[in-house]
Amino acid sequence: MTATQEDHGDERCIVWLDVDNTLYSASAGISHAMGERIHAYFVGLGLPDEEASKLHHHYYSQYGLAIRGLVRHHQIDPLDFDRKCDGSLPLEELLKPDPTLRALLQDIDRSKARVWALTNAYHTHASRVLRILQVDDLIDGIAFCDYSDPNFSCKPEPEFYQNAMAKVGVRDPSKCYFIDDSRTNVEAARRLGWGHCVHFCERGLLHVEGGKPKYIGSDVHEGEDTSGIAAVSKLEELRVVWPEIFKQ
Numbered sequence: 271m272t273a274t275q276e277d278h279g280d281e282r283c284i285v286w287l288d289v290d291n292t293l294y295s296a297s298a299g300i301s302h303a304m305g306e307r308i309h310a311y312f313v314g315l316g317l318p319d320e321e322a323s324k325l326h327h328h329y330y331s332q333y334g335l336a337i338r339g340l341v342r343h344h345q346i347d348p349l350d351f352d353r354k355c356d357g358s359l360p361l362e363e364l365l366k367p368d369p370t371l372r373a374l375l376q377d378i379d380r381s382k383a384r385v386w387a388l389t390n391a392y393h394t395h396a397s398r399v400l401r402i403l404q405v406d407d408l409i410d411g412i413a414f415c416d417y418s419d420p421n422f423s424c425k426p427e428p429e430f431y432q433n434a435m436a437k438v439g440v441r442d443p444s445k446c447y448f449i450d451d452s453r454t455n456v457e458a459a460r461r462l463g464w465g466h467c468v469h470f471c472e473r474g475l476l477h478v479e480g481g482k483p484k485y486i487g488s489d490v491h492e493g494e495d496t497s498g499i500a501a502v503s504k505l506e507e508l509r510v511v512w513p514e515i516f517k518q
Contacts, residue, residue: 286388288450296477305478307355330480348417356395367404375408426458
């Protein structure tokens, strides 16, 4: 799953899929397990428990990822963070192969679209999730946060989306289809002109965001959306939202 020079002459649109809490349900509990590990990492830096919780949420809210704040303000090694947090998650116990997701991806017309993962995780975690779900062979590549570079960008920073487009050789943002469980990330893509943006919202499910429990959708107002962003609670709904990219 690596980009090649051939991508840069490819006129097909790009389907960008967020990975965590999008390709699998938040009910898997991975956000809870991750929140515990990130909190332990903060405490391991010598921070008192309460301050660790506050900084975790503050960095997540300000940067989109707690690790961004840790690298910027505490000069941690992001690869060490990845090993102790993402790398220690018991994914094999929390996730299982998803034949419905596999069928959905198989039904995307590959003569019209390429399918890439777009994740704030490091490539090792994303690859592991895709492999467990048994859809790794249906993903053309992964645009990820390069933790090997201390100055890495991440969603929702414009640079991250621009780098992803450059990686696959797409200049026209209207050719980008994108789904993410973070409304903030979707709105950022929409501001850059990405043409087909969807918010994956499992409204009412409890998950952990920035170290704090939160009911999904509690900060999203119901009613008509005039932003050009669709909302779905199941990935199967993409067949209706994006009918033009599926096999007829």
